[in-house]
Amino acid sequence: MSVSPDPSSPNPVSSQQTILTELEARLGDLKATAQRTGSDLSAITLPLQAQIEALRARIGAALASVPTPPMSRWERVQLARAPGRPTSLDYVELLTTDFTELHGDRAYGDDPALIGGPARWQDRPVMLLLQQKGRDTKGKIKRRFGMSNPEGYRKAIRLMDLAEKCGLPIICLIDTPGAYPGIAAEERGQGWAIAESIQRMVRLRVPAVCAVIGEGGSGGALAVGVGNRVLIMENAWYSVISPEACASIIWKDPAKAPEAAEALRLTAPDLLELGIVEEVIAEPPGGAHLDPAASAGFLGEVVSRHLDELALLSAEELLTQRGERFRRLGAFLEG
Amino acid sequence: MALDKFFRRRRAQPTEGSDIPDLWSKCPACKENIYNKDLEAELYVCPKCAFHHRLSARRRVEVLLDQGTFMQQSGHVRPVDVLNFVDTETYPARLLRAQRKTGQPDAILTGTGELLGLKLTVAVMDFEFSGGSMGSVVGEEISRAAEGAAQAGLPLLLVAASGGARMQESALSLMQMAKTTVALERLSKAGLPYISLLTDPTTGGVTASFATIADVIVAEPGALIGFAGPRVIQQTIRQSLPEGFQRSEFLLEHGMVDLVTDRREQRAVLHSVLSILTRQPGAKPEQADPVQADLVQADTSHASELQASGGEQ
Numbered sequence: 082m083s084v085s086p087d088p089s090s091p092n093p094v095s096s097q098q099t100i101l102t103e104l105e106a107r108l109g110d111l112k113a114t115a116q117r118t119g120s121d122l123s124a125i126t127l128p129l130q131a132q133i134e135a136l137r138a139r140i141g142a143a144l145a146s147v148p149t150p151p152m153s154r155w156e157r158v159q160l161a162r163a164p165g166r167p168t169s170l171d172y173v174e175l176l177t178t179d180f181t182e183l184h185g186d187r188a189y190g191d192d193p194a195l196i197g198g199p200a201r202w203q204d205r206p207v208m209l210l211l212q213q214k215g216r217d218t219k220g221k222i223k224r225r226f227g228m229s230n231p232e233g234y235r236k237a238i239r240l241m242d243l244a245e246k247c248g249l250p251i252i253c254l255i256d257t258p259g260a261y262p263g264i265a266a267e268e269r270g271q272g273w274a275i276a277e278s279i280q281r282m283v284r285l286r287v288p289a290v291c292a293v294i295g296e297g298g299s300g301g302a303l304a305v306g307v308g309n310r311v312l313i314m315e316n317a318w319y320s321v322i323s324p325e326a327c328a329s330i331i332w333k334d335p336a337k338a339p340e341a342a343e344a345l346r347l348t349a350p351d352l353l354e355l356g357i358v359e360e361v362i363a364e365p366p367g368g369a370h371l372d373p374a375a376s377a378g379f380l381g382e383v384v385s386r387h388l389d390e391l392a393l394l395s396a397e398e399l400l401t402q403r404g405e406r407f408r409r410l411g412a413f414l415e416g
Numbered sequence: 417m418a419l420d421k422f423f424r425r426r427r428a429q430p431t432e433g434s435d436i437p438d439l440w441s442k443c444p445a446c447k448e449n450i451y452n453k454d455l456e457a458e459l460y461v462c463p464k465c466a467f468h469h470r471l472s473a474r475r476r477v478e479v480l481l482d483q484g485t486f487m488q489q490s491g492h493v494r495p496v497d498v499l500n501f502v503d504t505e506t507y508p509a510r511l512l513r514a515q516r517k518t519g520q521p522d523a524i525l526t527g528t529g530e531l532l533g534l535k536l537t538v539a540v541m542d543f544e545f546s547g548g549s550m551g552s553v554v555g556e557e558i559s560r561a562a563e564g565a566a567q568a569g570l571p572l573l574l575v576a577a578s579g580g581a582r583m584q585e586s587a588l589s590l591m592q593m594a595k596t597t598v599a600l601e602r603l604s605k606a607g608l609p610y611i612s613l614l615t616d617p618t619t620g621g622v623t624a625s626f627a628t629i630a631d632v633i634v635a636e637p638g639a640l641i642g643f644a645g646p647r648v649i650q651q652t653i654r655q656s657l658p659e660g661f662q663r664s665e666f667l668l669e670h671g672m673v674d675l676v677t678d679r680r681e682q683r684a685v686l687h688s689v690l691s692i693l694t695r696q697p698g699a700k701p702e703q704a705d706p707v708q709a710d711l712v713q714a715d716t717s718h719a720s721e722l723q724a725s726g727g728e729q
Contacts, residue, residue, distance in 0.1 A: 260624075262644030262652045267662055270672045272623030272643035279597050280629050299581075300593060300624040300643070307594045321581045321590040321621070326648070330583065331503040345586045346499050355498075357587050404598045408559065410591040411552030412498040 098378035101136050108133060109204070155339035157348045158324060160316035161295045165370040167377065169196075169211035169254040169294065175377035177202050180209065183243075186235035189269060193224045194257070195233030195305070197240045202252055203385050208244035210237050210253045210305050214295070227296070228261035231274035234304050238281045250288040250388055253305040258323055260301030275304040282307035283407070288391035288399055290384050292362065293317045294369075309394075309403045310387040311357065313349045314380065315364040319357070320347035357410065359387075443467055459679045468636050468679055470616055472518065473525035473542035476575055480683065481529040481538065489564060490526040490539075490557045499586055507584040514546045522553035523578070526561040528570065532687040532699045537565035540575040541622070543615075548578035550622055551585040555592025558626060559599035566606040571690050575613045576627040579645075580620015593625035600626055609693040611686065614641050614664070614673065632689055633673045634682070635664035641673075 108129050115122040152160075160166070173180050180200035185191040197210040212229070215221035244251050260271055282289060282305070291308035297319030306319075313319060322330075327345060328337035349361040362383045365372035394402065440449050445467035455462070459479045460469040471479065477486050501507040515521060523545035528537050539561040541548045558574065565572040581589040603610055612630030616639035623643050627633075635641060642662035650657060660666050664676045677685050687699055 260643060262649045264649065264653065264655075264657065264661065267642050267644065267649070268670050270628075270670070272619075273628045273672055275624035275643065276593075276597070276626070276628045279594055279625060280601070283594065283597050283601055299590060300621050303590055303593055304624075307597075319587055319590075321586050322583055327583055341503075344499070344501050344503055345583070347586060352587060355587060357591060404601070407591065407594040408598045410588065410595055411555055412496050412585070412588055413552045413556055414494040414496050416492055 097136060097140050098375045101133065101140065102378065104129065104133050104136065153339070154318075154342040154346070154348050154351075155324070157316050158318050158338075158342050160368040160370075161318050163368055163370045165373075166295060167369055167373040168216055169213045169256055170216070171373055172254060172294065172377050172380055173200065173209065173211065175374060176381040177209070178204075183240065184236075186232040187239060188232075188235060190230075190232045192230050192233030192236060194227050194261070195229040195237055197237060199249065202388070203381050205385065205388055206249055207388070208240055208247075208249045208251045210240060210251060212255055212257045212302075212305065214256055225261055227257040228259060229257065229301060229304075230261050230263070230266045231269045231271050234260075234274035234278040237278050237305055241281050241285060245285060245287050248287060250290065250391065251285065251308075252384060252388070253289065253291040253308060255291060255293040255297050255302045255306055255319075256295035256317075257298050257301045258296050259298035260304070272300075275300045278304040279307055283404065284400070285403070286396035286400060288388060288394070289403070290387045290391070292380060292384060293319045293358075294380065296323075298323055307403065307407065309391050309399055309406070310359045312360050312362055312383060312387070313352055313358045314362045314369060314376070315349050316368050317349060318342075318347040319352055320345045461679050466637065466678065468616065468638060470543055470577065472544050473520065473523075473540040473575075476540050476577075476615075477525065477527075477529070477538065479679065480573075480575070480686075481531055482533065485530040486527050486538075487529065488525065488527040489561065490524055491521055493553050493556050493560075494521045495551055495553045495585075497584070498588070499584070501584040501586070503584075510546065510584065514544075518542060518545045520545055522551070522557070523548045524554045524557045526557050528564075528568070531573075531683060531690070534687055534691055534694075534696060535570055536690065537561050537568070537570045537572045538575070539572065541577045543577040543579075543617070546582065548576075548622075549580065549582035549589075550578055550592055551582035551589045552592060554578075554582075555589075555595050558592075558596045562596070562599040562603045562610075565608060566603045569606070569608065571609045571611070571694055572600075572603055573611050573613065573686065573690075574626065574630065575615060576618040576622055577615045578618060578620070578622040578627075580622055590621065593621050596626040597629065600629065609690065611690065613682070613686075615639050617641070619643065619645055628672075631693070632675075634675045634677050634685070635667060635673045636682075637664055637676055637678060639664045641667055 108126060111122050111126050177200040181198045182196055183198040194213060196213050200207060200209050212227050213224055214227035215224040241251060260275060289308040290310045291306045293313040295317050299321055324338040324342040324345060325335040327341035329335045352358045353361050360383060363379045365375040369376035439452055441452055443450055443462040443465060446462060446465035448464045450462060460471055495511055497507040520542055523542045525542060526539040539558050562572055600610060610630045611632045612627050614627060614635040616636060618627055618641045623641060640662055641664060646657055646662060667673045668676050691698055
């Protein structure tokens, strides 16, 4: 279902988004040419710029005008898990070039549920850390539905070292039900690996932008979630525990997950209200799975904007800003 | 099961019905009846089988620090129900019950004190308060303790006892894992050592954050320590778990903790490590440890039993 919310424009949002991306690319080329040749191309670039702004506004308005029926938190959790919802690698294909996956933690193994490597994110050189669930049954099994073993977090740490050494900003796409609960994972220090990954992120001297694109399951998500900016997609969830696990503990009944989802306040608007995320990234009407290209457009635009803002900060400023951001979080009464 | 429990309780309390019902208790591990005064003298370690009883935060402080040196810093921060969390009961009702039971505002006690004369900051989790669960208050108090230690130039000793992050504060609880790490970073930058003592049980978000990024990690014998709880793992893999899985000794074997130390030796061991890491003089021989001295006086035959149980491990 591709909705065309604005009657004045026959184009669905995704094709408008494609046009926008093309125009932006053209503008970028023109500006580069102008700089290289020293010629004044403002006669072309200025109207193009205006056209881009207008299109952007139109897309924004189209999305805003869609009456969104009130959705329960459980419905959003289901959207976050909807078949066909774009995975990290789908976004990588739609938004980046030159991605090279680097394998292994240099100690024990390679974790297919948390992958990463250098790439160009809308032309910006970055280091990607991606929680990947798998797109088909075989892939899902191979990647344990996005649940990492300690090797995944240790690989993430290694890639953060590399990013810092080379001055690359880090983009983390979070999508995991949680860290893998297994015997081998415990033997190799699952808790230790997560704690060290959190600590590595706290120490980063390069920008880090984290976006929850589907499921943000507990410590397994936070391990790659200590960013200067933390973003969440409209129908993603982020919580200390999955609704099912919470329901099993409280009501001894995983079928009470919808109630648990309500109690946990785990949706994107909830997290924005609690100050846990900076921004909610829009999804196409009905959810990201209905229009992956449009979703990628929104994700790309927002992440790039935050990256560009953070690029202005020094290493010290990045450290302080990130530290203070997380140091403030929590709710209590004083005195 | 209920009947069995009934009979066990009957046998466990030989003085039942008498005026002094709390004279004896039964060791949950070896099922022996233990004279409570002996148990106390042994720092709540079973004199028969060396089982380590769980301790409240207050009692832990008494057991670890020199008598009368503890200066409490925590207690000015109280939990609040921002999410209006309701499950089988409201979060404020749960909090009130835990507060009445423990006399603490939340599952953490922090302050400064001395250990064999060595000054340090301590942060002790209280398993009796809602399973030692970590919410905003626990995160804040641990953060303040770490920052206070950094400012005062003191090492930090943290005693972990927790089932993990507190569900009733949802994502705010989760964020405490990052927050405490930020605060501990300040301690680290000040060049001050951080020791974490893992006690039964330490699991979930506590294992996956401040408890395991310590410079030195000490575990109490037999403590359950892990990220995922054993039940969750069993449900996932549908196999029985190996003997001793996720216990302190298992973690020592897998290289995850530095030491497994009997509670009755912890003061001496912690002092040795901390005094060297902070480049202070060692404990003088005449500076006898009152607790340890009592122990020796109480019953010298325990020493051989200790060795025997140590040999079995």
